[in-house]
Amino acid sequence: MAETDQKELSESEPVKRRRKAPEDRVRDIVDAAADHFAEVGFAGGTRDIAKRLGVTQPLLYRYFPDKDGLIEAVYKSVYLESWKPEWDAGLQDRAIPVRRRFEDFYRDYIEENFNPRWLRISYFAGLRDAKVNQWYNHLVEELILKQLVREHRNELGLGDEAYVSPEEMEPTWQMHGGLLHFGWRRHVLDLPTASDTGQVIGDALDMYFAIAPKVYARAAPKDVDNGHE
Amino acid sequence: MAETDQKELSESEPVKRRRKAPEDRVRDIVDAAADHFAEVGFAGGTRDIAKRLGVTQPLLYRYFPDKDGLIEAVYKSVYLESWKPEWDAGLQDRAIPVRRRFEDFYRDYIEENFNPRWLRISYFAGLRDAKVNQWYNHLVEELILKQLVREHRNELGLGDEAYVSPEEMEPTWQMHGGLLHFGWRRHVLDLPTASDTGQVIGDALDMYFAIAPKVYARAAPKDVDNGHE
DNA sequence: CATTTAATTTATCAATCGATCATTTTAATG
DNA sequence: CATTAAAATGATCGATTGATAAATTAAATG
Numbered sequence: 442m443a444e445t446d447q448k449e450l451s452e453s454e455p456v457k458r459r460r461k462a463p464e465d466r467v468r469d470i471v472d473a474a475a476d477h478f479a480e481v482g483f484a485g486g487t488r489d490i491a492k493r494l495g496v497t498q499p500l501l502y503r504y505f506p507d508k509d510g511l512i513e514a515v516y517k518s519v520y521l522e523s524w525k526p527e528w529d530a531g532l533q534d535r536a537i538p539v540r541r542r543f544e545d546f547y548r549d550y551i552e553e554n555f556n557p558r559w560l561r562i563s564y565f566a567g568l569r570d571a572k573v574n575q576w577y578n579h580l581v582e583e584l585i586l587k588q589l590v591r592e593h594r595n596e597l598g599l600g601d602e603a604y605v606s607p608e609e610m611e612p613t614w615q616m617h618g619g620l621l622h623f624g625w626r627r628h629v630l631d632l633p634t635a636s637d638t639g640q641v642i643g644d645a646l647d648m649y650f651a652i653a654p655k656v657y658a659r660a661a662p663k664d665v666d667n668g669h670e
Numbered sequence: 671m672a673e674t675d676q677k678e679l680s681e682s683e684p685v686k687r688r689r690k691a692p693e694d695r696v697r698d699i700v701d702a703a704a705d706h707f708a709e710v711g712f713a714g715g716t717r718d719i720a721k722r723l724g725v726t727q728p729l730l731y732r733y734f735p736d737k738d739g740l741i742e743a744v745y746k747s748v749y750l751e752s753w754k755p756e757w758d759a760g761l762q763d764r765a766i767p768v769r770r771r772f773e774d775f776y777r778d779y780i781e782e783n784f785n786p787r788w789l790r791i792s793y794f795a796g797l798r799d800a801k802v803n804q805w806y807n808h809l810v811e812e813l814i815l816k817q818l819v820r821e822h823r824n825e826l827g828l829g830d831e832a833y834v835s836p837e838e839m840e841p842t843w844q845m846h847g848g849l850l851h852f853g854w855r856r857h858v859l860d861l862p863t864a865s866d867t868g869q870v871i872g873d874a875l876d877m878y879f880a881i882a883p884k885v886y887a888r889a890a891p892k893d894v895d896n897g898h899e
Numbered sequence: 900c901a902t903t904t905a906a907t908t909t910a911t912c913a914a915t916c917g918a919t920c921a922t923t924t925t926a927a928t929g
Numbered sequence: 930c931a932t933t934a935a936a937a938t939g940a941t942c943g944a945t946t947g948a949t950a951a952a953t954t955a956a957a958t959g
Binding site: 482484561564565567568569571574575578607608610611612614615616617618619620621622623625626629630631632633634635640641644645647648649651652655656 | 713790797798803836843845846847848850851852858859860863864870874876877880881885
């Protein structure tokens with residue numbers, strides 16, 4: 442519980458510095474709020490956020506209608522910055538074997554997102570109101586996990602069916618969730634984890650690819666040739 | 671934000687019921703506190719806890735020195751109730767194949783612990799202060815995951831070495847963490863998940879057993895025959 | 900039934916919370 | 930330099946927080 446002590450003013454100079462461009466101010470506030478909420482949760486005080494910026498608390502209410510509005514802005518900021526547009530194309534580049542493709546992706550994805558701030562805010566958000574996290578999980582499912590199933594099935598010569606059944610999703614979540622829990626242990630709980638993140642990712646993918654064929658076969662029995670649903 | 675409205679008293683009867691045995695009162699308070707903290711987090715108010723019990727707020731301070739003391743009692747309650755003593759022996763019963771043994775265990779462990787209250791308090795606790803969760807994770811590692819490695823190695827004829835290296839732990843955490851994330855999605859995020867929990871567990875174990883031999887070989891190269899460390 | 904112990908309540912305090920409004924002050928404008 | 934729009938502060942409000950102390954009352958004791 443150490444004092445943050447934003448500015449050590451020596452009583453000689455007023456140190457009155459003000460006036461930032463609104464866009465910059467908004468960005469700074471959201472950034473400080475994200476840091477603060479990541480540390481103490483969304484019950485954290487607005488005065489502490491202001492203190493981080495060297496600014497008074499009522500100023501926040503000039504840029505956000507209320508605390509919930511600020512929290513929502515933090516949600517958007519954290520989640521929108523967590524996806525690199527180039528990943529979309531990368532995951533569908535069939536010039537690269539599926540296994541290599543997803544290992545490269547996860548190395549970058551984890552490097553980019555698995556830090557205390559992102560992880561803590563994600564879990565705080567999930568506990569606060571599930572909707573935001575539901576939305577993000579839907580994104581993960583659509584952008585990563587379903588792609589993994591489709592691309593892998595294709596590489597195995599099982600056709601180009603776009604539909605992925607809930608039964609096929611579960612093992613992909615098992616892999617993804619296991620990696621998330623690796624981040625939880627390393628960056629939230631501060632527990633000693635394997636030093637070689639690349640190997641952790643490689644093993645997680647190996648585990649999935651080992652049972653994936655069985656899962657695909659289970660989901661699409663060969664005796665029936667109808668579509669889905 | 672609906673009112674809980676603990677007791678509908680019709681103004682005719684005073685309904686003054688009091689005096690519980692201290693041990694019962696303590697148990698009730700901890701139970702109500704666990705429920706409340708599980709819902710809103712440890713920033714939840716002490717008055718709300720009292721309201722759940724139909725009791726006034728200062729009463730809590732007769733049985734607990736302060737809010738932190740109550741939280742600590744909730745920690746202990748939730749975690750101590752989460753381990754069945756019979757599991758210890760069950761995991762070491764070599765009359766049953768390792769695969770069956772751990773599948774049976776996980777079915778019961780998940781049935782017993784994967785509920786909104788236990789999961790939410792676990793994650794809230796991890797975010798609040800890592801130490802409690804570190805302690806519990808150590809327990810999981812000692813009681814479940816290291817046993818899995820030892821028993822599996824034994825069944826594969828790889829000897830009875832008790833030591834399990836950090837490198838060997840990681841894939842077991844990948845499996846366990848994946849299952850935890852399944853609970854997170856199902857009971858915290860309220861997302862649709864596979865209906866057949868048994869199959870989820872089976873697949874998770876299949877994924878682990880598929881790469882385990884490789885991991886054991888990696889951890890104990892055959893050219894050198896020294897112990898560990 | 901009278902006495903006593905302690906479980907419980909009533910009343911209350913100081914601190915902190917999110918939020919509002921009038922005022923001050925910065926910096927761009929002509 | 931005077932004017933002006935708005936960025937930022939100071940002061941403050943009502944509600945809620947954890948916590949304390951005195952008064953009340955239920956239940957055990959003799």
